[in-house]
Each structure stands twice: as structure tokens, then as C-alpha cells.
Amino acid sequence: MKKEGLRRHLLWTLVVLLALGLWPLGGWHTLLVCRVLGFAFLFAMVTVAWNLVALSGLISLGHAAYFGLGAYAAALLDHYSGAQVPVTLAVAGLSAAAYGAVLAVAFQRLRAASYALATLASVEIPKVIADNWESFTFGSLGLVGTRPLPTISVAGFAVDLSHNIMGQYYFLMTFLAVACAIHALAIHSRWGWALRAVREDERAAAVLGVDVFATRFTATVLSAALTGVCGGLYAHLMGMTEPDLVFNLHISAMPLVFAILGGRFRWYGPAAGALVLYSVDQLVLHPWLPAGHAAVYGLVIMVILLFFPKGIGSWPAPRS
């Protein structure tokens, strides 16, 4: 990357981070906006995670499987053992990662549409189990009363992450920052170059010494783990976990839309796409057009694709 471009990138990143970090302190925010942005951070994290697999040249339509597994792992662990939130989140990530590892091995020969279809189908297995194992998962009713996020102590202050919406906002922002850091590595590290080579020409990559399977496996497992943690966070934020809610096709499709609109090949692209689109939909389209917001949302997506074919993330970058 050129020096000039790098400086502009850093500048933009700083501006956005300062804006997101400082504006709630100005006092002219509303709690609603903070709450919505908190969820935007969560879904941005799912989008960033999804893009790790996309960077290896595979489009997944099954990230709801990891999200749902994470949500159920956290909710079940909370229900049956009363484990603390950091533990439930870790187990959420590990369960999803394990499923991701199994799928990465099982689907290693699949590409393009067959891979997309196979991942789409992979959501059904955990969903059917959650739906039908009533004695353990409470079936389609799901689990309720999952404990809210705990109160943590930050520099001597007690912050209740479930009622203090601002605290929640910064908490979720931190998770997104970690996901973005991993995503930046998936673009700019040695592993990032392996991903790029695999994506651009798998056979050429293989004969030049790139371990194609290991490269994709790492991406899939990391992606599944991050998505599983998001599912866990969701269970604690919502306090309930139902099969139809967390194994929902919408959760699989959303990162695809956000990442492609945000720009898949820049480290901030998927996150930017998710933050902008989710907030515009929730804060502008929903309140103004309760009935027709989905249509306008569709229109927004089409306009972005027309004017920014490489995603809105390509806008602040210098023209090449």
C-alpha cells in the first residue's frame, strides 16, 4: 500500500473512532440511538467475522448456525450451571468454533454455489436439535431469563452493562474493535496474503507453497468463534433464545449484504457497511416509514451498489 493512502486511511479511521467514541459524551445523544448503535456493533462484528471466510474466496450462507450455537451455548450454560458471563461467552465461541472446524473439513472440496448451499443447509442441523430436544433446550419456546450482562468495574467505577446503555455501547464497541483487528490481520499479514492468493487462484497458490486447506480452516474457525461470541452476547442482551430467532436466515444473509455494500477488501469495509446500513434502517427508515421501510431499505442497497460498486468503504480511499 502506498504511504499516501495509508495516511488517509489512518486519518479516516481516527475520525470515525473519535466520532463514535466521543459523541455520546456530548450529551445530545438519546439512549435509543446508543442502544441501536450497540446492536449495530454486534451485527458489524458478525459481518466482519463472515468476511474472514469470504476473504478466502468462499461465500457462506450459514453463519446463523454459528450465531445460534453461540447463543444456545451461552443460554444453556447459564441456565444449567449459572456460570459467569465471561465463561458463557468463551464456551459460546468454542462451541461455534468446533462446529466451524467440522464444517471446514467436511466441505473442503466444495466451492462457489455448492459451498453456499451446503452452509445454508448446515444451519438446519443445530436448529432441528434445538427445536426438538425439549427436555434439554425447551424446544421451540426456547430459553428465557438468561442473566443480563454483569456489572463490571472500570477504573474504580461500577458499570452495569445491562442497564447502563452507554456502558453497553462502549462494551460492544470494544468487541467490534477486536474483531476489526483480526480482520485487519486477515488482510495485511502473511496469512492475509495466503488468503488473497487462495481467493485469486487456488491451484496457483498451492503449487507456490500456500497451504490452501490450513489457510481456509483458520479463517473458518476464527470466523465461527467470533460469530459464536456474538450469539452469546445476544443471548445475554435479549435474555431469551429461541430457535427461530437465532438460527434465522436473516442472520446468515445480513453479513453478506453489509459486507458487500461496505467493501469486502478493506479492513474497515464490512464494519462500515454494517454500522451505516443497520443504523440508517433502524433510526431513519423504521420510525419514518413503519410500513414501507423494507422497500426503502432495498432502494438504499440498490443505490449504493449503483454508485459504489466496490462498496461505500471505497469512497474515502484515493482513486487508483
Place this chain on the structure above:
Amino acid sequence: MARAPILDIQGLAVKFNGRRVLKGIHLSVEQGEIVSLIGPNGAGKTTLFNAITGLVRPSAGSVRFCGEDITGWPAHRICWAGIARTFQIARPFPEMTAEENVRIGIWFGKRKKELPRSRNTREEARRLLHLVGLEGKEETPGRELTLSEQRRLEVARALATAPRLLLLDEIAAGLSPQAVSHAARLVRALRDQGTTILLIDHFLNLTARVSDRLLALDQGETIAEGSPAQVLHHPEVLSAYLGERHPHTGSGEIP
């Protein structure tokens, strides 16, 4: 000769959907040799390269490299062991610049711990691009290179992995006479630096000029083996080639 061959192929067979494309090939190559594979289109030359480099799984037989049995190894490990190849139909990384294409070979061509810690990969990539005559194209994306430039990039990228055995698939097809001479000089220079070379040369552009030994394939079988003079005048080779539309005439684009 007491020394073991660098490449030793025994009874190598490949099937595609039950069709036998290679029917038990034997070939052994000494360190520092230049061996040419010739034969009509569809003879199985490229498939032999694919089987050696781990892109195609043989149905029978073995490949030994430097005394080690590498049959069935994944492609990247075969590269790490020291075998590099070019593709007959070039496969550049389309969105990477020519220089980045070559740097992939430098970065990944050897196991991570075998790579020198601090080395100027950029300088090295540029030297290799210069060697194949791609100076000035360093910043051009792979997809924007012409077909002949893409084929030269294949060679630079293969060399970037620092191979002991280099497999070149039709690098001289469709080249001008000057370009063929340049390729012949390059092949000899690489051999003089210690690289062993196996080259496919359907159009017989390079063979007579550089090879020590020839192997002629037809329909997945070896029909002749020996010195260039012996093989090129072998009756079976002549008839295999004459059965084709364009025989010995120098150039022609790959199909």
C-alpha cells in the same frame, strides 16, 4: 552411476472417470539434467506434471524426489520439498501486481522456518521479473498482462520458490524466434546454476537446442526415450506427430 536420480517415477498411472490418461510411466532424471517431454496433444504431458506436483492423485505408481517418496503429498508440501512448475495456460493472481505475484512464491515457497529472516523480497522479485524480461511491468496487475507476459510471469513465480527441480509446461509455444532463443538461454543458465529441468515442448521449439534427453509420450504411454536425435527420428514418434494437424512446424498457439 552410483548417484540416485533427483526424480524417479515408477509406473505412474492416472485415471479420469475410469479413462486411463497415463498408463504406467517410468522416468528418472539426474541432478542437473534437462529432459524434454514431447508428444501430440492429449498425450498426457500436462497430466504427468499435475501428478508430480500433487494437483492430481495417481491411481498407481510412485514419485520419488531426492530419495523421498512424495506420492500423494499435498501440492504445497511438494513445493516446499523443491519442485516448482509453470502452468500451460497461465494462472496469474489477477488482482495482484506482477511483483506481488512473484512475492507470493518467495514468501510461501519454502517452509516458514527455512526462510531467511530479513531479506529484501521486493528486490528479489524485481530481479526475477527482470530475468524473464518483465522489467517495467512490476506494478501491472496480473489480469492486465498479455498472454505472453503472463507466461513469463509463470516462470518468474516458479523460480521465486527456489526450486531444485523446475517443470516448464510449453513455455516456448507461440513465441517469436528471438523469444525462443531468450527462453533457451534462460533454461541453460538455470541448469548451470544447478537447477534440474523437465520441460514439455509439444512444438519442439526448445527441445533440440537445450535438452540432454527426450521422452516421447502418446496416449499415456512412453513411445520413445533417448537422445534428441534418436527420439526425433523414431518411427513411432514421427507417426504420432504426423497423425496430427500441425507437425514439426515451429510455432502455434496453445489450444
